Amino acid sequence: MQSIELGPGDLTTETISPYALHSEGSAIALFDGLFSGREALEILFEESGRQLAVEWKVCSGDSVKTGDVLFEFNGNGADILKNRRLIHWIIGRMSGMSTAAATASKLLKANGKGLVQGISENPIFDVFDELAFETGGGIWKRHGLTDSIYVTQEHIRYAGSIDKCLSQLNQEIGDTRKTLKIEIEVNTTEQFKRINEMDYDTLHLVGLTDDDIRNVFESLNPVKKPILHLAKLGDFKAHYADYFFKYCAIEELHRNLELLDNRIVFQNKCAELF
Numbered sequence: 001m002q003s004i005e006l007g008p009g010d011l012t013t014e015t016i017s018p019y020a021l022h023s024e025g026s027a028i029a030l031f032d033g034l035f036s037g038r039e040a041l042e043i044l045f046e047e048s049g050r051q052l053a054v055e056w057k058v059c060s061g062d063s064v065k066t067g068d069v070l071f072e073f074n075g076n077g078a079d080i081l082k083n084r085r086l087i088h089w090i091i092g093r094m095s096g097m098s099t100a101a102a103t104a105s106k107l108l109k110a111n112g113k114g115l116v117q118g119i120s121e122n123p124i125f126d127v128f129d130e131l132a133f134e135t136g137g138g139i140w141k142r143h144g145l146t147d148s149i150y151v152t153q154e155h156i157r158y159a160g161s162i163d164k165c166l167s168q169l170n171q172e173i174g175d176t177r178k179t180l181k182i183e184i185e186v187n188t189t190e191q192f193k194r195i196n197e198m199d200y201d202t203l204h205l206v207g208l209t210d211d212d213i214r215n216v217f218e219s220l221n222p223v224k225k226p227i228l229h230l231a232k233l234g235d236f237k238a239h240y241a242d243y244f245f246k247y248c249a250i251e252e253l254h255r256n257l258e259l260l261d262n263r264i265v266f267q268n269k270c271a272e273l274f
Helices: 003-007 009-016 038-051 075-080 084-110 126-135 152-157 162-178 189-195 211-216 240-243
Strands: 022-029 054-057 069-076 115-116 150-151 182-186 203-207 227-230 247-250 261-268
Touching: 003 084, 022 075, 022 084, 038 054, 038 069, 038 075, 038 084, 038 126, 069 075, 075 084, 075 261, 084 115, 084 126, 084 150, 084 261, 150 162, 162 182, 182 189, 189 203, 189 211, 203 211
Parallel strands: 115 247, 150 182, 182 203, 203 227, 227 247
Antiparallel strands: 022 069, 022 261, 054 069
């Protein structure tokens, strides 16, 4: 990300001064929420070495309010200036995710359920989102495409049928079936009825209406605890607390992630402000 952002260099920073200027300043939160991002920023600052001293005032998972200082810096101000957009994005995205996850996790926990990531997780950015999601109390159950078999309706149509799909899977994975989980996504109650008693480890209920959800848990008797996916946190109903599932995913946490604002402030005493 830094390579893409800077390319061969930061033309503006490199031309406003012929040499690096010693600078002091801080990063300020412009939000009330749960801070996340320190781990990522510490990696970003590693290349500066001794040229830049960073003193952290918060840790990931700390509650912050507008105006709180997140970290102070002292040293090569050019390293802060050229990375300012990345710093702003990392703090904003990760704090936004951790704050939203904390809200969802608190509500679900009060109803005896745990929060897991949804199917709308963002490729590439998930390395940031996973850290922030877990900071907010969520559980990131899947990592990439190789730690479990996740079968969608597209996979079933590609294979020809669910029977062909599962038959081929069991043939290919052989003895590793004992340790490799098979997860299947269902989008209708008819699909649920068809797959419920087949050889799988977890069913993901995705895109079901409230009536569908009632039908699944009150009439169709899930063999194993499924994972319930909801579009919004507000879609969680009080009666779901008594249903036969442990984990819930909230898709809006990934689709409508709000970046929380923050600001880098330079405090050079000799600088003219105009």
